[in-house]
Amino acid sequence: MPEEVELVSPEQEHKFIETCFELASESHFWFKWRFESFLQQVKSLNIPLESELHVLDVGAGNGVVRSQVESATKWVVDITDLHIEALRSSDAGRGKTFYYDILQKEPSWEGKYDAIILFDVLEHIETPSKFIDAVLFHIKEGGYLFINVPALPLLFSRYDEVQGHYRRYKIDTLSREFAGSPAEIVDARYWGWINLPLLLVRRFWLTNFSKNQTDQEVYRRGFAPPSEGVNAVLTRMMRVEHMFPTQKITGSSILMAIRKTER
Secondary structure (H helix, E strand, C coil): CCCCEEECCCCCCCCCCCHHHHHCCCCCHHHHHHHHHHHHHHHHCCCCCCCCCEEEEECCCCCHHHHHHHHHCCCEEEEECCCHHHHHCCCCCCCCEEECCHHHCCHHHCCCEEEEEEECCHHHCCCHHHHHHHHHHCEEEEEEEEEEEEECHHHCCHHHHHHCCCCCECHHHHHHCCCCCCEEEEEEEEECHHHHHHHHHHHHHHHHHCCCCCHHHHHHHHHCCCCHHHHHHHHHHHHHHHHCCCCCCCCCEEEEEEEECCC
16 A cells, blocks of 8 residues: 655646556666666666665655665655655565655755655656755755766657657767866766667657557557567567667667766
8 A cells, every 4th residue: 555645745737648657667778777777877876775765755756666666675765746646556675655746945954865766757757957956955964866867869759749758869968068167077877778779669659650549559659568478578678788888879768877076
């Protein structure tokens, strides 16, 4: 059963593709792939998995990332999102579940967290500077911000548009979002390079054959594997990629780890 959602901010109206929460599952190959890539990054930075770090997952949706992180670490993960029904459908974890707009910058939350997870959120923000400032407000000095974003502007398609993406990044363009912030980039890597041919096919198909489809249909076709068998094959592809890492070259997504510094 999910924990009760604690309302810290007034409820707001936001446009969401409901299918994205319906399809968000730990069994989906993409969520597995992202999380395994994230774990590799955390281990390479010698960030302790066995310590009870207090972490906030911003834009958590139905809590998939919390479930993954808490199953592999002793971290205590609070979650927040502006889609209250997604939060209500999340499973209870060690952390709390909040409806909280971080732009509110609740004074008692300043420097509250050892780390913040911001997976596939930044690309939804039209002008990220104010949002980044609010995220860093909540992190202790010396704490971490873990980011995942979609990579490669070449791959931008109607799929991104229906998701509400403003951009896809390269490592250098993502790094520039933090210019002037109290933030030190300590690791940046691509992942999902073995996926690139599939994403190019998706872009071609969406450009040429999706004009009469609804946003829901575009999202489902662009994200949901057509069968459990295909999902299993794509999961095995993830394992192949991890045997031959090329994190500095290219990929379908970027993971970046940032340490908060003094202002």
